[in-house]
Amino acid sequence: MIFSQLHQQSRPEQREMSINSEEFYDYVTAGSAHVSVNSAMALSAVYACVYVLSSSLAQLPLHVLRKTDNKIEKGADHAAFEILSNSPNFWQTSYDWRESTQSQVLGWGNGYTEILRNRRGEITGLEMHQSALTTLEKRSSNRYLYATQDEDGKALAISPEDMIHIKALGSKGKLGESPIRQHAKTLGLGLSALDYGNKFFASGGQPTGIASAKSVANSDAWERLKTVWKQIKTAMKEPDSGAILLPADIDYKQLVVPPEEAQFLETRKFNRSEIAGIYNVPAHMINDLEKATFSNISEQAIQFVRHSIMPWVVKWEQELNRKLFTSFERKAGYYVKFNLAGLLRGTPKERAEFYHFGITDGWMNRNEARIFEDMNPVNGLDEFLISVNQSQKNETNPTTNQNQGENND
Template identity: 30%
Template sequence: MSFFKNLLSNSVIINPSIISIEDISNNTIIDANTALTIGAFYQGVNSISNTIASLPFKVFQNKEIQKKNPIHYIIKEKSNDLQTAFEFFNTMIFIMFLKGNSFAKIVRGITGDVEQLIIINYSTVEPIIFNNRLYFKFDKGESIPNEDLIHFKNIGTGFLGIDPISNFRKNIEINLNATSYTNQVYTGEASSIKGSITYDKALNDQQRDRLRNELSTKFSGKNGKKILFLEDGMKLDNINLSPEQTKFLESRQFEKSEVASMLNVPPFIVGDYSTTYSNIELQNLHFYKQTLLPIITKIESELKHKLFTKDEILDGFYVKANVEAVLRGDSKSRAEYYKELFYLGSITPKEIRDKEDLPTEYNGEAYIHSNLIPLGISGEFWTGKVNKDLAKAELDESKT
């Protein structure tokens, strides 16, 4: 019996939910393409993926950056022959939010070193356990061991993350219907009654049928005639629903709030500014703590345990994203923050330059306050100063 027969006969298969009978019966297919037509949903997913992709992921060993490490180049500069690191992370996170899971194959060289991370394009995926080893089988028939995959997983308790579009398909469908209805409000198609014709005389059956047929064949639909000639004495009253009557502004505001809840983002990320913040730092801090931090932590852990061996991890190798770009706020706030750390002896000018992505070498002469001294000799400095002051005091006392 072949390997794959054994694999399938002795495995646990978990089938992800792709489409429901309810979707088919309603003739509405809720998928990634339709969900992205909702402006708030697109803006939220795009903001998360762009922000995380903009953060530089770096390789460290015992808190020291390892710029010469090949993995550092892959996750910070160029992940494969066709994608930069930004494009790689941006695409992976975007797919994760659309499908619940994103996968990249770890391409290793002859010596076992990681050479590339190539994103897998898939429609369906099945996690399979065989001989206590986890595999993922994709719709193209390829089964890849978990240790050879970078897997960004949305929230979930199993081997696969939850697909937010399938999970919230009813909410998404409501938002799509609200958008469609809003368009109908503006075109005057939201009301089932388009208008009324009044006449001061009674029509016989033949006249009534002729008028109804005339209206239905020539003036209904998008391509209907725009000018209607009425017979003597007839009056046309147009019936349209106004935006105020339909409360569509309130519904669009609710749509943004609902999408923000679905994506676990602060409302301002999807264009809902009903909640105000005193400054941009608080906005970024809220976005970072509520949305980005859990995702970044999962990414860092996945990269560390898939790209490094156990021995390398025990030797202090790990991956960390530089989140200063999200938290640092405006230039004035950053300057105050760095100054306080510098005066407390918690940071050096070189570390500040690293955080700001400035060159290590100074261009010209650098200056600092004259009353600052190196931390290493501060004890000797103050001991000498105290002794000098005591000697001066004793000398003054002897003179008296």
């Protein structure tokens, strides 16, 4: 009932809302480079970081669960179960929705998804809105509304209760701040190096310079010089043009620093490493294998889950839990959970050792191990086993057994 009233209250103001999205379209000038979300994505390191984080989060299984007493089961009876697990709307799968929203957060600093409800307040779907077209506006009496647009450009006003808002790190509190905007100077250096490389090779791999006449020339000679120079510049762009010959009365002096002296490659490598640090992504995950070894990549993958993916998972879980469920539903045990098991799975040898110790120590049975490996249970494997060595250890420590019995009594 409450959700229904809020939903109806926001609709009459929709036509009156105006969207001021200039803040998100502004270009940040860093040196000679214009830094925006679109231009920054032209850097391969930025694109790789956004893709790695977005796709890693999107591939995690996401389910609605319900905890009753000491038992946890799937909350398939809740309307959000099918929406989150499979299809939040007609156009997107659960993977597409989460990948797109997370990429918006990593680019613009905020990801917005409207919760669609029927008249009874029940969830019917989730609709993502573009970050560049969405703002948070303060109305009268400390009331806030999200101003955005639909596909036809019509202005919409959405109450905070009906908007899932994932924020990047920022100091504004109610809004996240774009990582690209915060690190515009660092990204501007990368864009400048990229632009320099493009111009260098576009000119045939030759530095620019000044062509000057050795003697004073009249107007006709200057016109002839300009014509010849245009022909030379055109020939320099041809891959098979061969040597370029200048007239005898023309002197050429190189102006710019050659790439090897400007440390062009070193600058690009360093900038790539800095971008990975901005997004907290291990360098080897964006194909920077210069300092990676086989021994440390496995450990870095685990660190990636713990320190790169886990903070985003917590953000998503907490926001979904407080927006999708009423206080009554939360008290009834409903909650949303990402399953990180797939990303934390070790090598076959490591998993075999894990299952071995779990089964022989008696806290896991063989069917539970089969389920972890996506295999069907087998009759007779539900019994818990204890290794012979563990049994002998218990027999040789009667005092421990006696104390355990007394504690149980």
